[in-house]
Amino acid sequence: MPPVLTCRGVRKEFGGQPVLADLDLTVAEHEVVALIGASGSGKSTLLRCVNLLEEIDDGVIELDGEDISDPRVDPDRVRRRIGMVFQSYNLFPHLSVLANITLAPRRVHRRDRAEAEAQARDLLARVGLADKADAYPDRLSGGQQQRVAIVRALANSPRLMLLDEITSALDPELVGEVLAMVRDLKADGMTMVLATHEMGFARDVADRVCFLDGGRVIEQGPPEQVLGEPVQPRTRQFLRRIIDAGRL
Amino acid sequence: MTLTAHVPSAVQRRRLAYRRRQTVRSVLVAAASTAVLGTLLVVAVTGAPGWDRVRRSFLDPTIARDALPDVLTGLWLNLRLLVCCAVGALLLGLLVALLRTLRGPVFFPVRALAAGYTYTFRGLPLIIVLYLLTLGVPGLRLAGTPSVLVLGALALIVTYGGYLAEVFRAGIESVHPSQFAAARSLGLTYRQAMRHVILPQAVRRVAPPLLNDVVALQKDVGLVSLAGPIDAVRAAQIATAESFNYTPYIVAGVLFVLLAIPLIAVTDWVTLRAARRAGR
Numbered sequence: 001m002p003p004v005l006t007c008r009g010v011r012k013e014f015g016g017q018p019v020l021a022d023l024d025l026t027v028a029e030h031e032v033v034a035l036i037g038a039s040g041s042g043k044s045t046l047l048r049c050v051n052l053l054e055e056i057d058d059g060v061i062e063l064d065g066e067d068i069s070d071p072r073v074d075p076d077r078v079r080r081r082i083g084m085v086f087q088s089y090n091l092f093p094h095l096s097v098l099a100n101i102t103l104a105p106r107r108v109h110r111r112d113r114a115e116a117e118a119q120a121r122d123l124l125a126r127v128g129l130a131d132k133a134d135a136y137p138d139r140l141s142g143g144q145q146q147r148v149a150i151v152r153a154l155a156n157s158p159r160l161m162l163l164d165e166i167t168s169a170l171d172p173e174l175v176g177e178v179l180a181m182v183r184d185l186k187a188d189g190m191t192m193v194l195a196t197h198e199m200g201f202a203r204d205v206a207d208r209v210c211f212l213d214g215g216r217v218i219e220q221g222p223p224e225q226v227l228g229e230p231v232q233p234r235t236r237q238f239l240r241r242i243i244d245a246g247r248l
Numbered sequence: 249m250t251l252t253a254h255v256p257s258a259v260q261r262r263r264l265a266y267r268r269r270q271t272v273r274s275v276l277v278a279a280a281s282t283a284v285l286g287t288l289l290v291v292a293v294t295g296a297p298g299w300d301r302v303r304r305s306f307l308d309p310t311i312a313r314d315a316l317p318d319v320l321t322g323l324w325l326n327l328r329l330l331v332c333c334a335v336g337a338l339l340l341g342l343l344v345a346l347l348r349t350l351r352g353p354v355f356f357p358v359r360a361l362a363a364g365y366t367y368t369f370r371g372l373p374l375i376i377v378l379y380l381l382t383l384g385v386p387g388l389r390l391a392g393t394p395s396v397l398v399l400g401a402l403a404l405i406v407t408y409g410g411y412l413a414e415v416f417r418a419g420i421e422s423v424h425p426s427q428f429a430a431a432r433s434l435g436l437t438y439r440q441a442m443r444h445v446i447l448p449q450a451v452r453r454v455a456p457p458l459l460n461d462v463v464a465l466q467k468d469v470g471l472v473s474l475a476g477p478i479d480a481v482r483a484a485q486i487a488t489a490e491s492f493n494y495t496p497y498i499v500a501g502v503l504f505v506l507l508a509i510p511l512i513a514v515t516d517w518v519t520l521r522a523a524r525r526a527g528r
Contacts, residue, residue, distance in 0.1 A: 048429075051433050053429050053432065053433060075432075076432075076435055076436070076437050077435075079432060079433055079434070079435045080435035082433070083433075084430075084433040086426065086429070086430060088426060090426045090427060090429070090430035091430075092427065092430070092431075092445050092449075093449065094448045094449050094452065103434065103436070103444060103445075104434035104435055104436060107436060107440050107444060108434065108435040108436055108440070109435075152434070153434070156434060156435060
């Protein structure tokens with residue numbers, strides 16, 4: 001069985017400046033991979049490239065063995081199999097929570113309204129937001145909005161979830177509820193790639209931690225090893241700065 | 249749960265009483281200053297040496313009554329034109345705005361055409377467009393040329409469509425790109441993302457300026473009378489020429505203002521609602 005996601009020699013430049021340079025990454029089914037690294041190390045860019053929101057400048061990205069970086073591939077078809085959650089939630093402010101969640105199932109997967117809403121209410125109930133179904137996003141706390149955004153991505157029954165710094169915009173006391181939800185997803189066997197600044201979370205939920213620097217993965221392994229006994233000097237330096245800042 | 253009503257403290261009661269007194273005072277001051285200014289205006293106008301002559305030539309009740317039916321008939325034409333032109337211009341504007349925001353090299357000619365249209369028709373004076381369409385087009389003597397009225401309406405639609413297109417485009421571009429990214433990452437196509445995510449937000453944001461342009465259109469529809477059809481202002485002009493009295497113009501003016509009030513009220517209400525939504 002091929003891995004869910006394979007990146008080989010991925011390169012991405014912005015204005016001639018390489019952000020990803022010859023990056024390799026493989027993610028097996030049910031695996032949770034945490035991408036760590038300084039701001040600008042390419043974590044978010046990688047996730048956006050995998051979701052085809054950015055065009056890569058070299059290399060190959062495969063989803064379930066299919067080359068999705070081929071320009072002949074229909075990006076909409078690929079994105080239906082990938083769920084993405086953003087740092088800034090990006091809920092649609094003009095739609096209720098329920099309408100946010102059912103938009104893609106109804107318009108993309110052509111499910112009928114009653115069925116899509118039943119599924120959405122079920123998912124909301126599971127994360128304790130059943131009473132918010134008819135509320136509008138601006139009436140929710142940041143943590144609630146981010147949980148709705150995760151539910152919205154899950155409603156597509158994705159093969160792979162990409163979580164882009166999903167707790168970075170949250171107040172510290174709201175981070176927990178979102179992380180608990182990700183932990184539940186892992187328990188359900190969801191394959192995930194997450195970019196994060198929360199080292200504690202990476203250690204807690206990830207099967208593998210990848211340290212990105214200068215646009216490539218320079219160290220990867222089990223969280224205890226990468227976060228506890230890093231081999232690369234750059235990784236050590238990064239972790240020391242994090243510890244000094246009181247984030248680990 | 250037993251919830252007893254909160255009893256304001258003595259401090260709070262004093263504050264409330266003070267605020268009530270302030271409100272009463274504000275109302276009294278506003279009423280007094282309005283009365284003074286109103287009286288001054290009335291005295292200044294009616295006390296002017298030429299007031300009697302002006303009153304006779306602008307505010308003659310008999311002439312107003314005689315001119316009213318013709319002016320109302322003209323106003324009915326204004327109203328019908330307004331509805332058709334507003335709908336036409338809004339649709340045209342939306343279409344052009346969507347074409348201008350299309351990406352991809354295939355659409356270059358469409359984009360260029362749409363941009364050229366907004367540049368041309370926002371620059372070209374309405375009167376010239378009217379003359380070109382209502383006098384120039386029939387001059388071609390083509391079979392099936394529509395009536396002058398329809399051509400005049402078309403002139404208004406293409407002119408106002410140019411303005412409205414830019415308002416719509418500003419609205420579309422004001423929606424943050426992350427909304428588009430979120431929609432696309434859910435698997436929605438470009439069209440679906442536009443239709444369900446971007447446009448609803450864009451239109452809500454630009455509803456006040458759109459309605460403002462419709463209010464302006466309401467006054468400009470009368471310009472079709474330059475090509476022949478008799479609108480309210482033209483009817484007033486004819487009545488004025490018959491009686492050598494300007495009262496019909498005042499009649500038409502009052503009717504225009506009455507017609508505009510509901511539209512302006514709707515605009516204000518929409519603006520207020522948008523502001524409240526943004527602020528909550």
